[in-house]
Amino acid sequence: MKICICGGGNLGHVVAGFVAAQNEHEVCLLTRQPERWSQNILIDAPEQTTYSGRLSGIFSDAKQAVSDADIVLLCLPGYGIRETLFQIKDYLRPDTAVGSVVSSTGFFFQAMELLPKVQPLFGFQRVPFISRIEEYGHRARLMGYKDSLELAIEQSCNPESLRQVLQQMLRTPIHLLGSHYEVSLSNSNPLLHPSRLYSLWKDWHEGIVYDHIPLFYEEWTEEAARLYIQMDNELQALLEQLPVTPGSIATVLDYYESHDAKSLACKLRSIKAFKGILSPMKEVEGGYVPDFHSRYFTEDFPYGLAFVHRLAHEKGIPSPTIDMIYNWGTRMVNG
Helix, strand or coil: CEEEEECCCHHHHHHHHHHHHCCCCEEEEECCCHHHCCCEEEEEECCCEEEEEECCEEECCHHHHHCCCCEEEECCCHHHHHHHHHHHHHHCCCCCEEEECCCCCCHHHHHHHHCCCCCCEEEECCCCEEEEEEECCCEEEEEEECCCEEEEEECCCCHHHHHHHHHHHHCCCEEECCCCHHHHCCCCHHHHHHHHHHHHHCCCCCCCCECCCCECCCCCCHHHHHHHHHHHHHHHHHHCCCCCCCCCCCCHHHHCCCCCHHHHHHHHHHCHHHCCCECCEEEECCEEEECCCCHHHHCCHHHHHHHHHHHHHHCCCCCHHHHHHHHHHHHHHHC
């Protein structure tokens, strides 16, 4: 099959290289910086494994990239989805499946608005890999796999066939969910990151300068864990009012095999793939201040938590913790 990966970030590198390395599909890339890419991509994986994938084409022109594609997979931050859908929509075949590597940043809401009602759509609940670029356009690191993936498919006449193709592509068992809400409304990054950010800097104001940058996960606090659990409780109440399968989005405590804020904080501090990740800050005279232009803010509030916040209000679900953190984050992002 012909597969087009859209996006040259961490996930774009790893997904493109990993899928191309299987030598079972023709993989091309749509990126704003094609000149920085090699056709041969190396992916360093756990246990001393290195995958080598060769891309069939590297394009900045949407027509060249997607006009003959069977599958288009967006590996993009939330703010890049709408622009890319506009770029590709006039060149897609009616049977081309268009999807997102993670759907909690608004993919389905925007794709259903912009693309034809017959366009097959798919999206994952969580990203398949933990990914980091090592040398842009040449080499990346696959830092962690998922044991299985959850997927939603809409507007497809044969969802099971598409599920099987994606499962084979990513070499990971994939479970098909019943509704796009089950992948669009996530208690992963859209709740995880804001809870920690709020606990770190809820009292910050102009003039406060910090003397160091805290580790984002390894110094996770019980306060952040408690906020995370409270936000998840409000999300679970919202899900009860939507056409989703009960239990399709595991609670935070179940997912992280924890039973309270203390055990959850301990679990998050211990995850190997999260080691060494710093909180989003920038250097100023005398120390450091929060970086409200980082993706932790510019993605997880307007393109993640925003959808949960909006639907909770539309359905009349009380969401005091989500409201508090969303309103704070929006103020910080907008300055």
